[in-house]
Amino acid sequence: MLHLPDVQLFIRVAELGSISAAGRALGLSAAAASAALKRLEQRVDSQLFERSTRSLRLTQAGEDFLGYCVQAAQALDEGLAALGRGREQLSGDIHLGAPSDLGRDHLDTLLEPFRQRHPQVRLVMHLSDGLIDLYRNPIDLVLRYGLTEDSNLVGRKLCDNRRVLVASPAYLQGHGHPESFEALVGRNCICFYRNGELFNRWRLFHRGLQREITVSGDRAADDGAMVRRWALEGRGIAYKSRLDVQGDLDAGRLVDIFPDATYDASPLYVAYPSRRYQPARIKALLAYLDGVF
Numbered sequence: 001m002l003h004l005p006d007v008q009l010f011i012r013v014a015e016l017g018s019i020s021a022a023g024r025a026l027g028l029s030a031a032a033a034s035a036a037l038k039r040l041e042q043r044v045d046s047q048l049f050e051r052s053t054r055s056l057r058l059t060q061a062g063e064d065f066l067g068y069c070v071q072a073a074q075a076l077d078e079g080l081a082a083l084g085r086g087r088e089q090l091s092g093d094i095h096l097g098a099p100s101d102l103g104r105d106h107l108d109t110l111l112e113p114f115r116q117r118h119p120q121v122r123l124v125m126h127l128s129d130g131l132i133d134l135y136r137n138p139i140d141l142v143l144r145y146g147l148t149e150d151s152n153l154v155g156r157k158l159c160d161n162r163r164v165l166v167a168s169p170a171y172l173q174g175h176g177h178p179e180s181f182e183a184l185v186g187r188n189c190i191c192f193y194r195n196g197e198l199f200n201r202w203r204l205f206h207r208g209l210q211r212e213i214t215v216s217g218d219r220a221a222d223d224g225a226m227v228r229r230w231a232l233e234g235r236g237i238a239y240k241s242r243l244d245v246q247g248d249l250d251a252g253r254l255v256d257i258f259p260d261a262t263y264d265a266s267p268l269y270v271a272y273p274s275r276r277y278q279p280a281r282i283k284a285l286l287a288y289l290d291g292v293f
Helices: 004-016 019-025 030-044 060-085 100-117 169-175 181-186 224-232 242-251 280-292
Strands: 049-051 056-058 092-098 121-127 141-145 153-159 163-167 189-194 197-199 201-206 209-214 237-241 268-273
Touching: 004 019, 004 030, 004 060, 019 030, 056 060, 060 092, 092 100, 092 280, 100 121, 100 141, 100 224, 100 237, 100 242, 100 280, 121 280, 141 280, 153 280, 163 242, 181 201, 181 209, 189 224, 224 237, 224 242, 237 242, 268 280
Parallel strands: 092 121, 092 141, 189 237
Antiparallel strands: 049 056, 141 268, 153 268, 163 237, 189 197, 201 209
8 A cells, every 4th residue: 555645745746856855845754754755666666756965756667657656646635525515526637638729719718607516616728730749747637639549548529520621811902812712822821730740731622622732831839829810910821720710700800711621620629538437527628518519
């Protein structure tokens, strides 16, 4: 059996990057904290930290183990809180990952009723257009366009979604509306880096044919919100998730360049580790997300 105080110390050391600081936070001397950490490493038969005279950082094993420890500590805190109140009230942190544009301009608004309904739950947002690793980061749920094949993750589709080619009315007025998909080759196209790779091969289905071209432009970013902002400013043509720009399309700030075309599918999923235990707050948020998308 693992000693809970040793696990709690391990979590604090990972947070603070210092054994002595973690010990002080938990009322332990530096010597006692160091001994407790060594005891835990012996118990799990793994080195959890790489130590030097000036630095302390998690090993790969430590990173993997930390996620499980944080979940276990949160679950225990939730159980103790429920016992203390004598009734079930959702509480605790939920770490939610999402693409940057979706998180800032759509998801945050959608989540507000959940926050009002469960004021003791704190939603911690992690916004990134990179592929968030749920095992190396303390993320409970992550929203993704499409789903990677990972046997350790459970994926649930929230809604269908497609990409769409958009530009601002000002850009189209100044440069003209492209007469064909192939005409994009000569246009300023705003490109996006997806998981470190430039996504500049755009595809659509138009009049019964699949068309694919390689585009270029004077700007690119690995942040979807930046790509959308450039499109709104009239800097060029962007290939965006329709979920990200639907409000702009409805308001006329952006225009669907080929409205009779069918674009690449990009369904929205919520993914989470395939572990048996899920705190009540996580189950509640999953049910809420199912209902609002």
